[in-house]
Amino acid sequence: MKKRNWFLFMVILVASLVLAACGGDKDADEGTDSDSASESEGTDKTFELNFSTASVPNDAHTEGLYTLKESIEEKTDGQVTVNVHHSGSLYNQDNEAQALMRGNLEMAYVSAPWVAENIPSMSMFTSGYLFKDYDHMTKVFNGEIGDEVFEQIVDELGIRPLGAFYLGSRQLNYRDIGKEITKPEDLEGVTLRMPNTESWLFLGKALGANPTPVDFSELYMALSSGTVDAQDNPLPTVQNAKFYEVAENITLSYHVIDTVWPTINEEVWQEMGPELQEKMYEAVEDARNTVDTMNIESEARLVEFFEAEGVNVVEADIDAFMNHVQKQYLENEEMTSTWDMDLYEKIQEMAN
Structure with missing residues (x-):
């Protein structure tokens, strides 16, 4: 009996050890899988995002960043x-996007003209009079077309735009040049400040001016000293940067329905995982509502403000400008050779 009991005891002991070992391995495997999933989704990692912009404190898209x-x-x-x-x-307008691509910066505003420097087909989105108005623009950029465009930017540049904020409609703002600007011919010989990208400079020429690159941070002084005769920006920017103090004429030309895109480095984005990514998109939509609403409301009241400040505000011949500008683009094969003309026509049709 003793030998039989000893034999049964040993069988039970061995079986118990085997089951414990299997259970331990399973727990270890589950722990490893759980840790891996947690790491891949970024659910436990914290993120500190530095967002750089050249915009000044009172600009809507600066206020939007605090939202x-x-x-x-x-x-x-x-x-x-x-x-x-x-x-x-932190970074100026000329180098913040490069820092974003290199991974030295987590977030910044980018826009179509800068992207077009790196993806030539994007120059289509820099062309004058592409969009009719705000509703037309946001239907394109914050819809399916925008999703496709932004994914192309991810694939080619490693940065991800998260939406399009309305910057305002760009208008012509100029010093006393001895005449009012109401049609393209009036811009002949006028030095018009433009950001230093090929697409912005081409737009200046298409409008009929002599475009000159000047950094935004230097623009007030350039206007004050006469280094440039004119600049173009949405009315809220003209007010907030106080350009009207040194350039006391405005022509309402509406030549660009302007946008900026809050953009994140793609490696940082992927580290966040889908749960945080969804929350980021929700927050961007909150900020877009802030920016767009502020700029739409500002534009509605700013003509009266400028006139009260002694600024001369005139209406442009929109048809004359639009026909002239679009002709300059569509007849320039070098500019349009990379464009998706079917997409261009589709965007034009969406204005109706």
Whole structure:
């Protein structure tokens, strides 16, 4: 009996050890899988995002960044934090996008003219009078077409635009040049400041002016000293940067329905995982509502403000400008050779 009991004891003991070992391996495997999933989704990692912009404090798209910051930090319970660097205090307008691509910067505003420097087909979105108005623009950029465009930017540049904010309709703002500007011929010989990209400079020529690149941070002084005769920006920017103090004429030309795109480095984006990504998109939409609403409301009241400040405000011959500008683009084969003309026509049809 003793030998039989000893034999049964050993069988039970061995079986128990085997089951324990299998259970331990399973737990270890489950722990490894769980840790891997957690890491891939970025659910436990914290993120500190530096957002650089050349815009000044009172600009709507600067104010929108504080909405973005508050919304992101609230929706993620502080897992993602945002530092806002405005007025070119971290990177200037010419180098912030490069820093974003290199991964030295997490977020910045980019726009179609800069993207077109790296993806020539995007120059289509820089052309004058592409969009009829705000509703037309946001239907394109914040819809299916925008999704496709932004994915192309991800694939080719490694940065991801998260939406399109309305910057305003660009108007001509100029010093006393001895005449009012109401048609393209009036811009002949006028030095018009443009950002330093090929597509912006081409737009200046298409309008009929002599385009001159000047950094935004230097523009007030350039107008004041007469280095340039004119600049083009949406009315809220003209007010907030106080350009009207040194350029006391405005022509309402509406030649670009302007946008900026809050953009994130793609490697950072992928580290976040789908759960945080969804919260980021929700926060961007909150910020877009802030920016768009502020700019639409500002544009509605600013003509009266400028006139009260002694600024001479005139209406352009829109048909004359539109026909002239579009002709300059469509007859330039070098400019349009990379365009998707079917998409161009589709966008034009969406204005109706």
